[in-house]
Amino acid sequence: xxxxxxxxxxxxxxxxxxxxxxxxxxxxxxxxxxxxxxxxxxxxxxxxxxxxxxxxxxxxxxxxxxxxxxxxxxxxxxxxxxxxxxxxxxxxxxxxxxxxxxxxxxxxxxxxxxxxxxxxxxxxxxxxxxxxxxxxxxxxxxxxxxxxxxxxxxxxxxxxxxxxxxxxxxxxxxxxxxxxxxxxxxxxxxxxxxxxxxxxxxxxxxxxxxxxxxxxxxxxxxxxxxxxxxxxxxxxxxxxxxxxxxxxxxxxxxxxxxxxxxxxxxxxxxxxxxxxxxxxxxxxxxxxxxxxxxxxxxxxxxxxxxxxxxxxxxxxxxxxxxxx
Amino acid sequence: xxxxxxxxxxxxxxxxxxxxxxxxxxxxxxxxxxxxxxxxxxxxxxxxxxxxxxxxxxxxxxxxxxxxxxxxxxxxxxxxxxxxxxxxxxxxxxxxxxxxxxxxxxxxxxxxxxxxxxxxxxxxxxxxxxxxxxxxxxxxxxxxxxxxxxxxxxxxxxxxxxxxxxxxxxxxxxxxxxxxxxxxxxxxxxxxxxxxxxxxxxxxxxxxxxxxxxxxxxxxxxxxxxxxxxxxxxxxxxxxxxxxxxxxxxxxxxxxxxxxxxxxxxxxxxxxxxxxxxxxxxxxxxxxxxxxxxxxxxxxxxxxxxxxxxxxxxxxxxxxxxxxxxxxxxxxxx
Ligand SMILES: Cc1ncc(C[n+]2csc(CCOP(=O)(O)OP(=O)(O)O)c2C)c(N)n1
Numbered sequence: 001x002x003x004x005x006x007x008x009x010x011x012x013x014x015x016x017x018x019x020x021x022x023x024x025x026x027x028x029x030x031x032x033x034x035x036x037x038x039x040x041x042x043x044x045x046x047x048x049x050x051x052x053x054x055x056x057x058x059x060x061x062x063x064x065x066x067x068x069x070x071x072x073x074x075x076x077x078x079x080x081x082x083x084x085x086x087x088x089x090x091x092x093x094x095x096x097x098x099x100x101x102x103x104x105x106x107x108x109x110x111x112x113x114x115x116x117x118x119x120x121x122x123x124x125x126x127x128x129x130x131x132x133x134x135x136x137x138x139x140x141x142x143x144x145x146x147x148x149x150x151x152x153x154x155x156x157x158x159x160x161x162x163x164x165x166x167x168x169x170x171x172x173x174x175x176x177x178x179x180x181x182x183x184x185x186x187x188x189x190x191x192x193x194x195x196x197x198x199x200x201x202x203x204x205x206x207x208x209x210x211x212x213x214x215x216x217x218x219x220x221x222x223x224x225x226x227x228x229x230x231x232x233x234x235x236x237x238x239x240x241x242x243x244x245x246x247x248x249x250x251x252x253x254x255x256x257x258x259x260x261x262x263x264x265x266x267x268x269x270x271x272x273x274x275x276x277x278x279x280x281x282x283x284x285x286x287x288x289x290x291x292x293x294x295x296x297x298x299x300x301x302x303x304x305x306x307x308x309x310x311x312x313x314x315x316x317x318x319x320x321x322x323x324x
Numbered sequence: 325x326x327x328x329x330x331x332x333x334x335x336x337x338x339x340x341x342x343x344x345x346x347x348x349x350x351x352x353x354x355x356x357x358x359x360x361x362x363x364x365x366x367x368x369x370x371x372x373x374x375x376x377x378x379x380x381x382x383x384x385x386x387x388x389x390x391x392x393x394x395x396x397x398x399x400x401x402x403x404x405x406x407x408x409x410x411x412x413x414x415x416x417x418x419x420x421x422x423x424x425x426x427x428x429x430x431x432x433x434x435x436x437x438x439x440x441x442x443x444x445x446x447x448x449x450x451x452x453x454x455x456x457x458x459x460x461x462x463x464x465x466x467x468x469x470x471x472x473x474x475x476x477x478x479x480x481x482x483x484x485x486x487x488x489x490x491x492x493x494x495x496x497x498x499x500x501x502x503x504x505x506x507x508x509x510x511x512x513x514x515x516x517x518x519x520x521x522x523x524x525x526x527x528x529x530x531x532x533x534x535x536x537x538x539x540x541x542x543x544x545x546x547x548x549x550x551x552x553x554x555x556x557x558x559x560x561x562x563x564x565x566x567x568x569x570x571x572x573x574x575x576x577x578x579x580x581x582x583x584x585x586x587x588x589x590x591x592x593x594x595x596x597x598x599x600x601x602x603x604x605x606x607x608x609x610x611x612x613x614x615x616x617x618x619x620x621x622x623x624x625x626x627x628x629x630x631x632x633x634x635x636x637x638x639x640x641x642x643x644x645x646x647x648x649x650x651x652x653x654x655x656x657x658x
Contacts, residue, residue: 029510033511126446
């Protein structure tokens with residue numbers, strides 16, 4: 001295995017998928033330009049041509065709708081939205097159309113579509129360039145939602161998403177693009193719906209999504225020096241999430257902190273907390289704590305950004321609270 | 325495109341002077357912002373409108389103070405031309421509590437409600453339908469207030485644009501759609517995004533008044549906007565103004581993005597020859613304005629900008645305890 005960055009791993013998945021399957025194509029804003037995608041799509045246009053790597057006008061609705069149509073006809077489109085915020089202009093094709101299609105027509109017609117959305121938090125970019133909207137989409141039946149945290153998963157989850165045969169929302173985070181990790185050069189998939197235990201521990205379970213996995217691991221290091229062994233679970237797939245891995249961990253630790261760098265109310269963490277409380281109440285020895293963003297749009301000023309975004313320290317504080 | 329046409333000569337010396345002053349102020353303020361971005365003192369993304377000043381100033385000069393203006397990510401010029409406070413804008417860009425949005429928004433989120441600016445936001449085309457709504461409110465209230473929506477050529481790729489034109493035309497709403505066609509949408513040139521260079525034709529299609537003007541000629545922009553606004557106040561319905569212009573800087577920040585587009589370097593040189601500010605200055609000189617007065621205006625604007633930067637620098641950052649303030653208001657603000 002070689003080490004690749006998260007962004008390179010995404011690129012490799014695209015390249016291998018396109019080389020392998022002529023039905024796979026890429027459409028979206030900035031797919032031929034590093035401004036938006038960093039190195040995650042670099043030179044794919046040169047390798048596969050502009051007919052298969054389509055840099056679209058600012059027309060999220062039509063672009064996504066067209067991808068849905070092409071998917072219905074048996075292609076394997078990947079639509080790229082360089083900021084998740086922009087994707088809200090494509091809510092109808094995603095929520096009303098793609099997500100419903102299979103059910104509407106009794107499974108006779110399906111939508112093998114991947115929608116790739118980038119979270120771009122921080123950097124004084126403000127409320128409309130930094131939203132983490134996974135909960136909005138996890139709410140919708142018929143949509144699967146994945147959030148890779150490592151280079152290995154960044155590649156494997158994209159491959160699995162393209163091969164899944166259903167609409168899958170693939171959410172990556174620009175904060176992770178430079179993270180390095182081992183990535184096999186084969187075309188492998190990481191199964192959807194399966195979480196990974198990134199570190200085992202017996203005192204508390206920290207369930208984390210995307211960039212919060214790294215914060216959780218850092219928090220676990222700190223906690224270890226204080227005699228607390230945290231088990232860190234990387235959820236990987238947000239919808240459907242892996243109850244088996246989460247439940248068996250809680251069975252062992254009896255305590256849970258859920259860390260998701262999105263809003264708290266009605267969020268992914270709320271769903272996990274409610275499910276665990278509803279089904280494993282007797283295994284719990286402490287209240288569940290959520291580490292999420294405060295319920296406010298993202299501010300720009302540095303002083304406010306620092307207060308707004310959650311990190312390893314917030315997880316440490318939450319864990320210590322459950323240990324009391 | 326209307327060149328130095330008949331109606332333009334009727335623009336008074338006084339108005340031309342005020343346009344010159346307004347454009348100069350925007351140019352110098354943005355050049356300063358560019359330097360602040362380069363030195364990393366400013367970190368929020370700043371989209372500069374250097375080279376496009378005639379559109380903001382020409383259009384806003386045709387508006388009353390109670391008319392509203394709706395902009396996007398590149399709106400320093402719109403804000404200043406409509407009367408927004410320079411100190412408050414600079415402080416916003418610095419992320420300070422004294423900023424026009426309390427430091428929550430940065431360069432892409434400017435507001436000055438008292439001056440008719442109820443918010444500019446970076447989502448492309450997002451404020452076009454809001455301007456239609458402002459015009460609808462004016463119509464329902466029976467007042468002759470006009471709404472002007474500023475947007476780029478890129479925004480005309482969005483459905484928002486076409487839907488808004490139709491809705492406004494159908495209801496004869498007093499909204500002035502101002503397309504600042506600077507030839508680019510981020511890294512993509514107009515020709516890479518539409519087969520025909522025909523934005524102004526959308527007016528005809530939807531049944532509203534359309535007009536293409538030289539966006540680097542403030543007189544032409546003013547004349548076309550004033551004509552459309554007059555028509556609107558008389559109940560004549562919406563208009564689309566396509567102003568041909570060019571942004572000297574790149575998409576974001578002061579760099580020039582010369583790597584973008586095959587002809588960008590050559591184009592830029594050509595468009596710099598058509599500097600909207602040099603053009604008014606020459607016109608004013610030919611009408612007898614002295615060099616000393618012109619120099620005085622540069623000095624005055626520079627001093628005003630110095631003051632604004634100092635104000636921004638010395639203003640306090642928003643306090644962390646303020647984070648959850650204003651997510652909702654207790655009562656309606658206006
Ligand atoms: C809905 C949406 N899609 C994409 C973007 C990214 N984006 C920001 S500015 C821009 C280009 C807009 O071009 P144009 O409207 O011509 O304005 P200009 O930047 O040229 O002034 C794009 C695509 C965005 N902000 N919002």
